[in-house]
Amino acid sequence: MPPSSVSSVEGGRPYYDGDVDFDALAAEDADFAAICKVSKDKRWIDFQDPKVVQQLTKSLLKCDFALSLELPNDRLCPPVPVRWNYVRWIQELLDTTSGDYRDHYDPEREVLGLDIGVGASCIYPLLACSMRPEWRMAGTDVDQHSFDYARKNVEANGLAKRIKLRLSTSDRPLIPLDSMKIEGLDFVMTNPPFYTSHTDMLASYAGKQAPPSAVCTGADNEMICPGGDVGFVTRILDESLKLRERVQWYSAMLGKMSSLQQLIAKLREHNITNFAVTCLQAGYRTKRWAVAWSFRDLRPRNDVARHGDLVHAVLPSPTAQTIPVPLMSAQFAGDRVSGILQELDVRWQWREAIFTGVMKARENVWSRAARRKKKFQAERDIGRGEVDAMQLDGDEGDADDDENVALAVKIVCKLEVVEVRWLRGHDHVLFTSFCGMLKRGLTGRA
Incomplete structure (x- = not known):
C-alpha cells in the first residue's frame, strides 16, 4: 500500500493489507531511498540490518502519520x-x-x-x-x-x-x-x-x-x-x-x-x-x-x-443476521417491519428516508407465551375498567431506559433483504429469537 499523509477513512487511515510499497515510500522520503537496494528494477531492503529496519519504521511514521521517532x-x-x-x-x-x-x-x-x-x-x-x-x-x-x-x-x-x-x-x-x-x-x-x-x-x-x-x-x-x-x-x-x-x-x-x-x-x-x-x-x-x-x-x-x-x-457469536425477502422493495419491507413491531410492546424508531430503524425491548415480548400473557392481561384490565382500550400498546418508556434494555437492534431494509444488527444485550439467544420472529413475520417461514 503506498504511503499517504492524507487520511482516507474517518478518524484514521485504512488497515495496511499488503506489503509496503518500497517504490512509493522511496519517492516520498529521501532517507528511506538512501537505504534501499535495487536489483532487476526491483527495490528491496535488508531486513537483517537493524539500522535499515529502524529507518523503515521512521519513514512510515513520517509519511503516513506525520510522526517522528x-x-x-x-x-x-x-x-x-x-x-x-x-x-x-x-x-x-x-x-x-x-x-x-x-x-x-x-x-x-x-x-x-x-x-x-x-x-x-x-x-x-x-x-x-x-x-x-x-x-x-x-x-x-x-x-x-x-x-x-x-x-x-x-x-x-x-x-x-x-x-x-x-x-x-x-x-x-x-x-x-x-x-x-x-x-x-x-x-x-x-x-x-x-x-x-x-x-x-x-x-x-x-x-x-x-x-x-x-x-x-x-x-x-x-x-x-x-x-x-x-x-x-x-x-x-x-x-x-x-x-x-x-x-x-x-x-x-x-x-x-x-x-x-x-x-x-x-x-x-x-x-x-x-x-x-x-x-x-x-x-x-x-x-x-x-x-x-x-x-x-x-x-x-x-x-x-x-x-x-x-x-x-x-469466533464470538455473530452480531448480525440477514433475512432474504424476495421481490420486496426497501419501502415495502420497511412497512412490513414497522407493522410487525408496532404490535409489540417495544420502542421502535423508524427513519423512513433511509429505511433504517432501531428497536429496543426490555424483555422477550414477541414469543407466543408473551403475546398470550399480554392479551390475557389486557382483557382482564378492560373487564375491570382499569385501563382504556386505546392505551393497550403498553408503556414504552421503560424500553427507552438503557438500564432496562435487554435487546436493541438496528434494522436496515434494502431491496430483497432485511439486515438485523445486534446493538445491545447480553443474551445471544434473545437476539436470535427476535430475528426468527421477524423472519416468520416477513416471509411466513421459520
Missing part, C-alpha cells in the same frame, strides 16, 4: 503496519459500540486509553493520538531506559498534554486505575512479551522454512515474561474480573494462534460472551492476533467482532 539500538523497533492495524481495530471497536448507536467515528467523542508496556517507541499512544484529536492516552512501562525514550518521543511530537506516562514495577497492577486516579477507561491495549523463556523463543523459529522476517533488537523484558503472552494477558483478565465495567474494552495482541485459542477458552470459562477477535496480518509474512472483551452490553459490528482470517473455534 528516536529509538535506542538495544530496544524493540516496532513494525508500523501491524501496530497500526491494532490501533485501527480498537478505533472500530469503539466506533461501533457507542451509546448512541452511531456505528461510525464521532469526532467529538472523548476517548481515554491505556497502553500497558509502551516501550521505547511509545508507538501505540503516538499512533492513537495522531489520528484522533479528542483521544488521550495513558501509558506504563517497567523499564527505565525504554521509559526515558518514550517520554522523549511524546515530547518531540508535541503530545505531552495528551499522553501521560508512568513508570511502573512488575509487582504493581497492570491496570492501576486507582493509583492513577482514573475512574474509568474506554480501552486497554497491550503488546506483551510473547515468550516464556529464551528456549521458548528459539523453539518458535524451529522447523520454519524461513528465518525471522526481520532482525529483532528487543530486550529480555520486551520479549520474555512468565507464562509468555498467555500468562501476561491472564493477569489482565484477572484484573478485569474485578474492574469490570470501569473499562469498556480490554484488549491484547498475541503472537500465536494457540495463545488466542487459550485465552478465548478462559473468557468462556468466566462466561464472558461479549468479545471480539482479529487477525492483524499486514503483509505477506507478518501475522499477529488480538482479542478484546467487555463486561458491558454494547455489541460491536459483526465485521469488527469477527475480523480477519480466523478459525471458527475462536
Whole structure:
C-alpha cells in the first residue's frame, strides 16, 4: 500500500493489507531511498540490518502519520503496519459500540486509553493520538531506559498534554486505575512479551522454512515474561474480573494462534460472551492476533467482532443476521417491519428516508407465551375498567431506559433483504429469537 499523509477513512487511515510499497515510500522520503537496494528494477531492503529496519519504521511514521521517532539500538523497533492495524481495530471497536448507536467515528467523542508496556517507541499512544484529536492516552512501562525514550518521543511530537506516562514495577497492577486516579477507561491495549523463556523463543523459529522476517533488537523484558503472552494477558483478565465495567474494552495482541485459542477458552470459562477477535496480518509474512472483551452490553459490528482470517473455534457469536425477502422493495419491507413491531410492546424508531430503524425491548415480548400473557392481561384490565382500550400498546418508556434494555437492534431494509444488527444485550439467544420472529413475520417461514 503506498504511503499517504492524507487520511482516507474517518478518524484514521485504512488497515495496511499488503506489503509496503518500497517504490512509493522511496519517492516520498529521501532517507528511506538512501537505504534501499535495487536489483532487476526491483527495490528491496535488508531486513537483517537493524539500522535499515529502524529507518523503515521512521519513514512510515513520517509519511503516513506525520510522526517522528528516536529509538535506542538495544530496544524493540516496532513494525508500523501491524501496530497500526491494532490501533485501527480498537478505533472500530469503539466506533461501533457507542451509546448512541452511531456505528461510525464521532469526532467529538472523548476517548481515554491505556497502553500497558509502551516501550521505547511509545508507538501505540503516538499512533492513537495522531489520528484522533479528542483521544488521550495513558501509558506504563517497567523499564527505565525504554521509559526515558518514550517520554522523549511524546515530547518531540508535541503530545505531552495528551499522553501521560508512568513508570511502573512488575509487582504493581497492570491496570492501576486507582493509583492513577482514573475512574474509568474506554480501552486497554497491550503488546506483551510473547515468550516464556529464551528456549521458548528459539523453539518458535524451529522447523520454519524461513528465518525471522526481520532482525529483532528487543530486550529480555520486551520479549520474555512468565507464562509468555498467555500468562501476561491472564493477569489482565484477572484484573478485569474485578474492574469490570470501569473499562469498556480490554484488549491484547498475541503472537500465536494457540495463545488466542487459550485465552478465548478462559473468557468462556468466566462466561464472558461479549468479545471480539482479529487477525492483524499486514503483509505477506507478518501475522499477529488480538482479542478484546467487555463486561458491558454494547455489541460491536459483526465485521469488527469477527475480523480477519480466523478459525471458527475462536469466533464470538455473530452480531448480525440477514433475512432474504424476495421481490420486496426497501419501502415495502420497511412497512412490513414497522407493522410487525408496532404490535409489540417495544420502542421502535423508524427513519423512513433511509429505511433504517432501531428497536429496543426490555424483555422477550414477541414469543407466543408473551403475546398470550399480554392479551390475557389486557382483557382482564378492560373487564375491570382499569385501563382504556386505546392505551393497550403498553408503556414504552421503560424500553427507552438503557438500564432496562435487554435487546436493541438496528434494522436496515434494502431491496430483497432485511439486515438485523445486534446493538445491545447480553443474551445471544434473545437476539436470535427476535430475528426468527421477524423472519416468520416477513416471509411466513421459520
